[in-house]
Amino acid sequence: MERMILYPGCLVLSRFHEYELASRQILSKLGIEALDMEEFCCCGSSLVSGVRDDWINLPAYSLARAERLGMDIITLCGSCTNVFLRANFYLEKDPSLLERANSRLERLDLGYAGTTTVRHIVEILVDRVDEIRESVVSPLNFNVALSHPCQIMRPSEILPEQDTLSFQAMRGIVSALGAEVVDYPAETDCCGSTILLFDRAMALKVGKRKLESAIEGGAEMISVCCGNCLLLLDRYQSQMELKNGGRRMPLISLPQLIGLALGFPQDEMGVFRH
Amino acid sequence: MSQNEPVIPKENSFLAEIVQASGETLQVCYQCQKCSAGCPLGDAMDLLPNQVLRHIQYDHREKVLGSKTIWICASCYTCSVRCPNDIDIARIMDTLRHMAIRSGITPGEKDIPVFHSVFLDEIKSRGRIHELSLILKFKSKTRDFLKDTGIGWKMFRLGKIRLLPSTFSGGKEIKEIFNSFEKGKNR
Numbered sequence: 001m002e003r004m005i006l007y008p009g010c011l012v013l014s015r016f017h018e019y020e021l022a023s024r025q026i027l028s029k030l031g032i033e034a035l036d037m038e039e040f041c042c043c044g045s046s047l048v049s050g051v052r053d054d055w056i057n058l059p060a061y062s063l064a065r066a067e068r069l070g071m072d073i074i075t076l077c078g079s080c081t082n083v084f085l086r087a088n089f090y091l092e093k094d095p096s097l098l099e100r101a102n103s104r105l106e107r108l109d110l111g112y113a114g115t116t117t118v119r120h121i122v123e124i125l126v127d128r129v130d131e132i133r134e135s136v137v138s139p140l141n142f143n144v145a146l147s148h149p150c151q152i153m154r155p156s157e158i159l160p161e162q163d164t165l166s167f168q169a170m171r172g173i174v175s176a177l178g179a180e181v182v183d184y185p186a187e188t189d190c191c192g193s194t195i196l197l198f199d200r201a202m203a204l205k206v207g208k209r210k211l212e213s214a215i216e217g218g219a220e221m222i223s224v225c226c227g228n229c230l231l232l233l234d235r236y237q238s239q240m241e242l243k244n245g246g247r248r249m250p251l252i253s254l255p256q257l258i259g260l261a262l263g264f265p266q267d268e269m270g271v272f273r274h
Numbered sequence: 275m276s277q278n279e280p281v282i283p284k285e286n287s288f289l290a291e292i293v294q295a296s297g298e299t300l301q302v303c304y305q306c307q308k309c310s311a312g313c314p315l316g317d318a319m320d321l322l323p324n325q326v327l328r329h330i331q332y333d334h335r336e337k338v339l340g341s342k343t344i345w346i347c348a349s350c351y352t353c354s355v356r357c358p359n360d361i362d363i364a365r366i367m368d369t370l371r372h373m374a375i376r377s378g379i380t381p382g383e384k385d386i387p388v389f390h391s392v393f394l395d396e397i398k399s400r401g402r403i404h405e406l407s408l409i410l411k412f413k414s415k416t417r418d419f420l421k422d423t424g425i426g427w428k429m430f431r432l433g434k435i436r437l438l439p440s441t442f443s444g445g446k447e448i449k450e451i452f453n454s455f456e457k458g459k460n461r
Contacts, residue, residue, distance in 0.1 A: 010403035014436040039444040041401040046349035050371045051390045154351030190350030198389035
């Protein structure tokens with residue numbers, strides 16, 4: 001069994017247990033043992049890199065910890081993935097930056113050589129899409145709109161060369177489950193969640209635009225793969241006053257959706273916690 | 275000089291500063307406005323992303339560092355992906371925020387810089403974000419307590435709010451990483 005570290009990130013850790021638990025179950029079904037790393041720190045999100053030019057030391061700390069354990073990291077949230085990918089990219093490109101980061105880590109008896117690979121769960125799943133397709137026991141017969149974890153593939157310079165992270169990744173997985181994937185104009189838009197905590201009105205406006213576009217496209221539910229999307233589009237949906245007669249647009253994370261198609265019981269997949 | 279080589283910015287100019295700090299050759303921007311057309315938050319900005327780049331090219335330091343735009347940017351990187359000249363515009367926004375904080379220019383947005391600093395303090399104190407105390411600290415600084423109480427209660431009932439923070443043994447180490455920076459050592 002392949003062993004990897006599951007890095008839930010602060011947001012998923014404290015708010016979306018169902019996403020984390022479903023991910024663990026799906027990963028173990030696919031032969032990956034998802035281990036915890038006790039000493040991980042907050043990645044800093046896109047917020048710390050906005051105020052401190054030494055933001056890179058936060059991701060460097062967690063990366064160094066993972067390197068010591070000799071395992072790669074699986075992330076669940078778009079922001080964490082983005083921060084780690086950028087950190088790895090800049091540290092590799094600029095040896096003096098790596099040296100500076102290491103001089104801090106040294107005081108903590110740590111060091112980072114730059115070998116920890118970070119992959120978002122979508123990337124892990126898309127590599128095993130055939131296995132998933134073969135294990136489907138109850139095909140999903142409804143229309144699913146996708147909200148992609150936008151930050152995992154941006155900016156383009158940090159993308160690894162293999163193109164498993166194109167916007168088609170989630171699409172391939174969801175259609176392998178038997179569901180119809182709905183196209184809608186706002187599909188690749190950012191959901192707006194990163195601004196939620198400090199400018200709620202603006203975030204709700206951006207989220208509403210996205211949800212209404214999905215509703216117009218004929219979606220019966222939206223599948224997401226990021227804690228930030230879950231936070232805004234699911235938890236704050238009641239404040240958006242959607243133009244669909246007051247019905248709720250169900251949101252579900254990709255691992256939960258896979259779990260349902262693979263025949264895991266609904267309560268084990270935490271579908272009632274949304 | 276090859277035809278494709280970017281203009282070398284004038285020494286000591288605002289443009290040169292940004293190019294140096296961000297590592298992005300933003301002088302090659304030819305104002306196609308693809309960044310702004312794709313920006314999900316464009317309608318809330320006082321300067322559109324392409325205008326920010328233009329103002330930097332013209333050395334309008336106060337205008338750019340005092341704008342709302344640099345704080346409104348959600349770092350979704352849509353602009354960076356759309357740019358035909360491979361300028362990572364979101365990274366430039368980060369650089370502008372660092373400069374704005376250091377410059378002492380009054381920020382165009384009041385609450386957002388406060389949130390950033392509260393977020394950072396929260397990481398410094400435990401190494402991880404505890405959302406409840408993050409929100410409480412932010413609200414006590416912006417004096418706005420009641421806006422989220424309804425939804426807060428709903429989330430609490432669904433088990434979406436942790437009362438106690440998750441901690442780990444390395445929490446103190448994170449403080450060390452930041453403190454050494456603040457004391458000016460090993461920058």
